[in-house]
Amino acid sequence: MPLNVTPAVERYVKFLRENGFSGRIVGAELDPGSSRTPVNFVDELFTTGGSFDGLGNRARALAAYQAFLVRTVAHVRPDIIHFCDVFSAIAGVTGKLLKSARLVFDIRDPVKLSTSHYGRFVPSALHLFESLAARVSDGIIVVSPALMDFVPRSARKRAVLMPNSPEEDRFTGYEFSHDDHITISLAGFVSHRRNLDAWCRVVRNDPKLKLDLYGTIADEQSRQILVAHGLEEVIRVSHEEALARSRAADIMALMYDPSIIVNQFAAPNKFFEGLMLGKPIICAKGMRLGEQLTREDCGLVVPYADVEALGAAVAILRDLAVRRRMGENARRLFEREYLGQAREAMRTLYSRLGLSAT
Incomplete structure (x- = not known):
């Protein structure tokens, strides 16, 4: 099936496949702007739908997204679920509790920060849910040291620091304009x-x-x-x-x-x-x-x-x-x-989960 995935989801799936993991994977990240469609993925799923302009449209789109992910987890019966935001957490936690899937939570934009403009109640409530999701996750990914403070202390031993740095070094030499253009x-x-x-x-x-x-x-x-x-x-x-x-x-x-x-x-x-x-x-x-x-x-x-x-x-x-x-x-x-830090972090993470990560 044609799939839309975000770069984060694609990175994790590619690493697992390249290192011999043949189980079923569900990757989820809410990203209305994504239009990347890899043709070589079989069971890695991602979707967004509907307009995100206006509170009503946003609520309906989020509800549709939740329903899709829960149906996907129930149908696919994944071995591992990678979710990259709190809005994908319901399906992830459902998969872990009902399907015994291994759960990996990528906390790249802590919800307490990303929703801070909604006042006090909404960020606090969503942060509580995010913390609960982190506590039941088997592995946690944090993209910068400053964000480790948003991971519950009891869950930090399961967290790895994985920056958004490229996995492959594509440096070919310094290139600059030699005039004032x-x-x-x-x-x-x-x-x-x-x-x-x-x-x-x-x-x-x-x-x-x-x-x-x-x-x-x-x-x-x-x-x-x-x-x-x-x-x-x-x-x-x-x-x-x-x-x-x-x-x-x-x-x-x-x-x-x-x-x-x-x-x-x-x-x-x-x-x-x-x-x-x-x-x-x-x-x-x-x-x-x-x-x-x-x-x-x-x-x-x-x-x-x-x-x-x-x-x-x-x-x-x-x-x-x-x-x-x-x-x-x-x-x-x-x-x-x-250089090489992202791949080393993935090796550490998946080795802890007992997955092939040579």
């Missing part, structure tokens, strides 16, 4: 909450700057910003094309709105991809990864939505010597702390 990579989830308007303004004011945009447009507000700046042609591309375009970029843009609490903890795969490829990174002040960029001298930290400060940061990185120095520092950081 600079390409800035702003890719993946293209959103007004990721400093989109400020980036568009900086580039519009300087014809020697190019904003390389591709991926998924988050919403209508983000689309209108692109239209206003004449940049509405944004499409999804293959992983290989995205990697090639990142190699050709001079700067990686990772500016998440820090007023949204979950964004302060963000450590996206583009961050690790930038380190791997040896690219200087610009992030927003208030994001925790900014401390690492400053300490390792591999990027710049700029106040969010400050067009003048952003333009000044880009001006600093016009200097090829600065870009190369920061790029080399980024690459050294990747080699020292992240």
